[in-house]
Amino acid sequence: DAIVRLSKLTLSYGKTIAVPDLDLDIMEGELIALLGPSGCGKTTTMRAIAGLLTPTSGTVEINGRDVTRIAANKRGIGLVFQSYALFPHLSAFENVAFGLRLKRMPEAEIKSRTDAGIATVGLSGFEARKPAEMSGGQQQRLALARSLVMEPKVLLLDEPLSNLDARLRLEMRTELQRVQKETGVTMVFVTHDQAEALALADRIVLMKDGKIEQLGTPSELYAEP
Ligand code: ADP
């Protein structure tokens, strides 16, 4: 079933139409990539899925409900940005626990969920470190754990690997895939890197000028002739 449905979605900044008339179904549990060059409308589309940008026309539905009509804390959408936006003064543990504390969850549950989230991304043992004492890949994992513990239905990742060096980027591809299969969370990620989309995604949405140029599995899109 479609967990996210974009119907005749048009997104503008003033008079600039960034995304005209987009239709797309994102299926529950899939890892889908929005691929295309800078300026093709990937980030704008993500912001609309998150409900951060109100459509000029058309709709974004999460499980059949218009996202702009759902309270921000009830949308079930997690965001991971390329700049990880970790809290520098907090430990890894407290960074991950932060959102759970805002929900006023009992301390024992905060502890168990935070520990589980940290373990999922392979950071057990790093709980006491500050972000500055961790590598780029570890910080990226931490940002992922912080989103995962909120148990989102859909996780949106904007160029999640672009700040990493080449070796870490390869390592984190596998890691992202593993976490997605393990948790079953629907993941939508933006990239301009074709190799990354091919390696990671169940399906690829190839965008150009705000429109879908091609849509399919990596082998459907890039089959050898
Ligand atoms: P990316 O290409 O990595 O998605 P950009 O560098 O295009 O990011 O954009 C960074 C920020 O600048 C975003 O918040 C975006 O909304 C904003 N932005 C992008 N293009 C424009 C523009 N033409 N005018 C004003 N703001 C813009």
Ligand code: ADP
């Ligand atoms: P991508 O993420 O694929 O790089 P964006 O969604 O950031 O593309 O941008 C799509 C188009 O919308 C571009 O033409 C960009 O210049 C424009 N744009 C993005 N953000 C803004 C903004 N805040 N104000 C004006 N134009 C913007």
